[in-house]
Amino acid sequence: MNQAQMKQAVGQAAVELIRPQLDSDSIVGVGTGSTANCFIDALAQIKTEFDGAVASSEATAARLKSHGIPVYDLNTVSNLDVYVDGADESDHHLHLIKGGGAALTREKIVAAVAKTFVCIADQSKLVDVLGAFPLPVEVIPMARSHVARELVKLGGDPVYREGCVTDNGNIILDVHNLSIVDPAQLERDINAIVGVVTNGLFAARPADVLLLGTPDGVKTLKP
Numbered sequence: 001m002n003q004a005q006m007k008q009a010v011g012q013a014a015v016e017l018i019r020p021q022l023d024s025d026s027i028v029g030v031g032t033g034s035t036a037n038c039f040i041d042a043l044a045q046i047k048t049e050f051d052g053a054v055a056s057s058e059a060t061a062a063r064l065k066s067h068g069i070p071v072y073d074l075n076t077v078s079n080l081d082v083y084v085d086g087a088d089e090s091d092h093h094l095h096l097i098k099g100g101g102a103a104l105t106r107e108k109i110v111a112a113v114a115k116t117f118v119c120i121a122d123q124s125k126l127v128d129v130l131g132a133f134p135l136p137v138e139v140i141p142m143a144r145s146h147v148a149r150e151l152v153k154l155g156g157d158p159v160y161r162e163g164c165v166t167d168n169g170n171i172i173l174d175v176h177n178l179s180i181v182d183p184a185q186l187e188r189d190i191n192a193i194v195g196v197v198t199n200g201l202f203a204a205r206p207a208d209v210l211l212l213g214t215p216d217g218v219k220t221l222k223p
């Protein structure tokens with residue numbers, strides 16, 4: 001099984017996992033990225049079994065709508081049972097790095113609202129210590145240099161992601177060379193820098209379950 005097939009397998013597995021709890025009133029939280037796209041395509045096959053979705057990005061909203069799945073504003077939704085999304089890295093506690101596709105802030109908001117967060121990823125994303133993948137930080141544009149200097153003080157090497165504007169109109173700094181031994185503390189420290197919208201660490205709200213694609217099939221990991 002190659003990487004693309006593993007992504008399809010975890011997308012399908014996520015649909016099978018959540019399907020028993022769906023009914024005609026259910027709204028599904030949907031993430032962003034190539035793995036989340038596999039989930040969307042699988043979810044479309046059962047679109048008559050739930051009401052609609054909340055999207056974590058404009059790209060995801062467009063893909064959901066292209067399948068005929070209604071997309072709701074999060075502010076109109078009082079109850080979100082499940083959120084399904086990919087990740088750039090996961091450790092064995094299901095602390096994540098996300099934001100490789102610049103969707104981290106809306107992803108973190110939808111994840112915060114959902115009762116259950118199902119992460120889907122191929123096995124290349126599972127690591128012992130987070131940080132080999134540069135940590136994305138969404139920043140208000142005028143604060144870019146200030147935030148970069150503060151990130152250096154925290155031990156990282158921030159790099160401006162050229163040409164990237166988030167769905168919220170902000171920029172991304174990718175922080176290299178971090179060895180993240182305390183993800184929850186670093187998530188708090190970076191979010192405390194004035195000008196930071198949020199960072200791509202999901203430690204305060206980790207995933208509840210990780211469906212990991214491997215050549216031997218999909219494995220289920222829990223913290």
Ligand SMILES: O=C[C@H](O)[C@H](O)[C@H](O)COP(=O)(O)O
Nearest residue numbers: 033034035099100101102103
């Ligand atoms: O901003 C993007 C998201 O956090 C994605 O979930 C993450 O980058 C993983 O994307 P992919 O499934 O394409 O590797």
